[in-house]
Amino acid sequence: MRLAVLKERRPAETRVAATPETVKKLIGLGCSVAVETGAGLASGIPDAEYAAAGAEVAPDAAAALNGAGIVLKIRAPLGTGEGAVDELSLIPRGALLLGQLGADAKAAGTYAQLGIDAGAMELLPRITRAQSMDILSSQANLAGYRAVVEAAGAFDRGFPMLMTAAGTIPAASVFIMGAGVAGLQAIATARRLGGRVSATDVRPAAKEEIKSLGASFVGYESEESKQAQTAGGYAKQLSAEFYAEQAKVVAAHIAKQDIVVTTALVQGRQAPQLVSAEMVRAMRPGSIIVDIAADAGGNVALTRPGEMITTENGVKILGYHNWPGRIAGAASALFARNLLTFLTTFWDKEAKAPKLPAEDEIVKGVLLTRGGAVVHPNFAPAKA
Ligand code: NAD
Numbered sequence: 001m002r003l004a005v006l007k008e009r010r011p012a013e014t015r016v017a018a019t020p021e022t023v024k025k026l027i028g029l030g031c032s033v034a035v036e037t038g039a040g041l042a043s044g045i046p047d048a049e050y051a052a053a054g055a056e057v058a059p060d061a062a063a064a065l066n067g068a069g070i071v072l073k074i075r076a077p078l079g080t081g082e083g084a085v086d087e088l089s090l091i092p093r094g095a096l097l098l099g100q101l102g103a104d105a106k107a108a109g110t111y112a113q114l115g116i117d118a119g120a121m122e123l124l125p126r127i128t129r130a131q132s133m134d135i136l137s138s139q140a141n142l143a144g145y146r147a148v149v150e151a152a153g154a155f156d157r158g159f160p161m162l163m164t165a166a167g168t169i170p171a172a173s174v175f176i177m178g179a180g181v182a183g184l185q186a187i188a189t190a191r192r193l194g195g196r197v198s199a200t201d202v203r204p205a206a207k208e209e210i211k212s213l214g215a216s217f218v219g220y221e222s223e224e225s226k227q228a229q230t231a232g233g234y235a236k237q238l239s240a241e242f243y244a245e246q247a248k249v250v251a252a253h254i255a256k257q258d259i260v261v262t263t264a265l266v267q268g269r270q271a272p273q274l275v276s277a278e279m280v281r282a283m284r285p286g287s288i289i290v291d292i293a294a295d296a297g298g299n300v301a302l303t304r305p306g307e308m309i310t311t312e313n314g315v316k317i318l319g320y321h322n323w324p325g326r327i328a329g330a331a332s333a334l335f336a337r338n339l340l341t342f343l344t345t346f347w348d349k350e351a352k353a354p355k356l357p358a359e360d361e362i363v364k365g366v367l368l369t370r371g372g373a374v375v376h377p378n379f380a381p382a383k384a
Pocket of ligand 1: 177
């Protein structure tokens with residue numbers, strides 16, 4: 001079975017869906033692997049390393065995709081009019097496509113029409129068996145780390161308390177908003193750097209997790225927040241009254257912070273706005289806000305997605321796109337392993353091809369289309 005790995009062409013995308021390490025293992029499964037030239041460059045992987053791992057380096061997307069039965073991507077392939085190459089039209093009918101496809105009903109319909117079996121890895125159920133395939137977790141973890149490191153780089157003082165002969169620099173106060181996978185890693189990283197760390201979340205379970213990492217919990221709790229978690233482990237959308245009370249509690253706290261890292265997401269919705277313009281105005285000059293949720297609309301009123309801005313009162317807001325892509329080598333390594341684990345879990349050793357049992361919980365969660373039909377419950381057309 002031929003497996004193709006394409007160069008990512010979407011803006012701000014620096015990652016690649018296979019590494020020399022995973023290429024070797026894919027070949028071990030019985031695949032022949034074609035990697036489009038330049039696919040790994042932004043992640044620090046030259047073509048020669050793929051070739052040394054046994055891959056064919058293809059001169060363009062069309063050559064890589066020619067005859068492919070499996071296609072690995074980070075982001076959804078470009079369609080007609082989306083860029084210089086219409087990647088979608090080059091994917092052979094019947095191929096299995098895996099990546100963070102960010103799919104909606106329209107895209108699912110297109111995959112079905114083109115006969116592509118599309119797997120949207122971001123829809124993977126958050127169950128123990130799927131942990132090692134979980135792209136959202138592997139990427140969020142790195143985003144949380146990177147956010148704190150970039151905050152430290154932009155901050156004009158230090159994170160730890162620095163006691164020197166010339167005097168003492170106090171430790172930075174760091175506040176992490178949203179303590180999921182990214183937020184917990186941000187807490188751990190800020191603690192390792194020596195910051196004084198506090199954090200908030202709405203899910204009741206998060207409070208203990210925050211404390212277990214040595215940070216203090218700051219937040220608003222109510223009857224409503226006791227039910228703030230869905231069965232899948234995500235935060236629910238809460239009432240306007242709840243958000244207003246939460247804002248009151250965090251506003252006073254934010255004014256005293258040097259660094260604020262926001263990571264809050266509500267699945268399938270615009271990110272909740274947690275930091276108002278007024279709260280930013282109350283911060284001291286030189287303070288830093290990092291908004292990891294920028295691509296989902298941002299948690300901070302003043303965030304400009306894709307940019308770093310300095311407000312009139314001297315607060316820097318880092319709202320860059322694609323935080324895991326800012327640590328591309330590690331992000332690609334983990335993303336590639338997540339995809340490899342998915343394939344090895346659902347691999348028919350005799351046929352040397354993927355075998356995706358329709359009744360499997362992971363397959364049901366991920367697969368959008370199969371054999372020309374939309375099969376995912378979120379997107380399947382309603383039965384008459
Ligand atoms: P996420 O990226 O959807 O959201 C990030 C965080 O923002 C969450 O902790 C959420 O509660 C928080 N948030 C939402 N609204 C908020 C608000 N108004 N104020 C403050 N915080 C707010 O979440 P995630 O990182 O993907 O994790 C979601 C859950 O899934 C967690 O419970 C995590 O432990 C769990 N998880 C389980 C597995 C597994 O078992 N395989 C894998 C990964 C994550």
